[in-house]
Amino acid sequence: MEITKPVLITAAAALLLGACGSSPERPDRQLARAESSIQQAERTGARHHGSLALDRAREKLNQARQAVDREDMELADRLAQEAEVDARLAAAQADRYESEDALREVNDSIETLRRELERSENQGGINQGG
Amino acid sequence: MRDLKIFMKAGAVGAVLLVLASCSSTPERVELLEQAQAMVSEVDRDPLAGQVAQVELQEAKNALERAEVAREDDADIEIIRHNAYLALRNAEIAKQRIAQAQAQREIDQSEARRNRVIMEVRTREAERARRLAEARSREAEQRALEAGMAREEAERARQDALAARQESEESRARAEAAMEEARNLQQALSTLEAEQTNRGLVVTLDDVLFDTGKAELKAGAEVSMARLAAVMQEYPDRRLMIEGHTDSMGEEDYNEILSRQRAESVRDALVKQGVSPDRLITKGLGEEFPVTTNDTAAGRQQNRRVEIVVSSEDGEFPAAANRNTMGSL
Numbered sequence: 505m506e507i508t509k510p511v512l513i514t515a516a517a518a519l520l521l522g523a524c525g526s527s528p529e530r531p532d533r534q535l536a537r538a539e540s541s542i543q544q545a546e547r548t549g550a551r552h553h554g555s556l557a558l559d560r561a562r563e564k565l566n567q568a569r570q571a572v573d574r575e576d577m578e579l580a581d582r583l584a585q586e587a588e589v590d591a592r593l594a595a596a597q598a599d600r601y602e603s604e605d606a607l608r609e610v611n612d613s614i615e616t617l618r619r620e621l622e623r624s625e626n627q628g629g630i631n632q633g634g
Numbered sequence: 635m636r637d638l639k640i641f642m643k644a645g646a647v648g649a650v651l652l653v654l655a656s657c658s659s660t661p662e663r664v665e666l667l668e669q670a671q672a673m674v675s676e677v678d679r680d681p682l683a684g685q686v687a688q689v690e691l692q693e694a695k696n697a698l699e700r701a702e703v704a705r706e707d708d709a710d711i712e713i714i715r716h717n718a719y720l721a722l723r724n725a726e727i728a729k730q731r732i733a734q735a736q737a738q739r740e741i742d743q744s745e746a747r748r749n750r751v752i753m754e755v756r757t758r759e760a761e762r763a764r765r766l767a768e769a770r771s772r773e774a775e776q777r778a779l780e781a782g783m784a785r786e787e788a789e790r791a792r793q794d795a796l797a798a799r800q801e802s803e804e805s806r807a808r809a810e811a812a813m814e815e816a817r818n819l820q821q822a823l824s825t826l827e828a829e830q831t832n833r834g835l836v837v838t839l840d841d842v843l844f845d846t847g848k849a850e851l852k853a854g855a856e857v858s859m860a861r862l863a864a865v866m867q868e869y870p871d872r873r874l875m876i877e878g879h880t881d882s883m884g885e886e887d888y889n890e891i892l893s894r895q896r897a898e899s900v901r902d903a904l905v906k907q908g909v910s911p912d913r914l915i916t917k918g919l920g921e922e923f924p925v926t927t928n929d930t931a932a933g934r935q936q937n938r939r940v941e942i943v944v945s946s947e948d949g950e951f952p953a954a955a956n957r958n959t960m961g962s963l
Contacts, residue, residue: 556839596726
């Protein structure tokens with residue numbers, strides 16, 4: 505009984521600490537995912553298009569690393585998750601932007617064609633005798 | 635033995651208090667959660683979502699569920715905000731994919747349309763050549779019979795009609811061009827998440843782009859500012875109104891100064907990128923125009939922002955855009 509008393513108290517303390525979140529490990533996998541999402545977004549041209557979502561992602565990843573230095577691993581994990589989702593949003597925005605750009609080009613070329621069609625229609629009657 | 639029991643009881647009570655103290659209580663409403671719920675259900679209703687954005691939509695729903703469970707369990711508000719944030723962004727990704735798929739679809743339809751127009755051009759050219767040949771032979775037959783004056787008169791009437799048609803087409807084209815420019819401007823600013831409001835197009839810079847309590851814009855925002863500057867080059871008649879905002883913590887005067895300095899910091903970044911300073915207006919509006927509650931940390935972060943309002947194409951801002959602090963110019 506004398507030996508188990510301190511053991512019981514220590515176990516109780518550990519359980520109580522665990523109730524409010526144990527000390528987790530470095531969220532290395534999540535940090536790597538955030539990093540890779542940011543790189544991928546930069547490859548799609550989100551950087552070129554000047555994306556606010558990508559700026560947020562980079563800032564949050566920096567803050568995540570600072571949180572790791574302070575050993576606040578839970579905060580680091582959350583920040584890295586948010587950085588990852590912002591980077592994926594930036595990539596999706598860039599893809600959409602390029603598709604809409606391509607659509608505009610096609611429509612412009614149709615418009616030009618149509619105007620030429622109308623113009624030569626109008627000229628056709630006048631030049632008929634020439 | 636009795637000492638041990640008393641000790642354990644006291645320890646248990648103390649431990650419960652410790653647990654309650656470190657998991658803070660939550661307010662009734664979390665605005666980010668409501669925004670996330672609204673956007674997730676909006677995306678869910680779109681039939682295209684299942685085809686092109688199933689993964690993101692599911693992730694959004696999962697995050698939303700975690701947020702709602704956390705709220706019911708009265709968990710730390712940061713957990714609720716975090717999951718609501720993930721849900722909102724995933725739903726936004728889904729929206730982007732849907733818009734992209736729609737653009738792709740329209741490209742396919744447009745290409746079919748272009749081919750038809752090309753065919754039309756060729757057909758009409760052939761038709762015109764045929765008619766030209768016919769007309770020439772008719773003319774040769776009827777030249778002796780046709781009165782020269784009658785032909786001239788018909789031609790004049792035709793040219794009048796043509797001129798009138800061209801004029802109305804030109805004014806229609808001008809009106810269309812103005813609308814098209816407005817649409818193109820919004821698209822050009824889409825990566826800056828510009829929103830159409832009653833004040834005009836507004837780009838909002840998040841608090842995370844500034845150091846806590848400081849006025850300098852972080853270097854990481856340079857590319858976005860370069861983008862905005864490039865758009866300003868393309869639309870030389872537009873001006874920008876740059877407004878700084880803070881949350882309600884601290885002195886009002888201090889907040890007005892800090893918000894003005896942040897606006898000026900954004901202005902300086904744009905000037906550095908080549909935008910002429912007389913196209914930029916800065917204002918420090920302090921804590922007077924929050925967008926959400928100041929009672930939560932999440933709300934306060936949202937209120938700390940810089941808004942950039944784009945003028946109309948005559949360089950003016952509608953009355954709704956002119957917000958001033960009390961007692962200032």
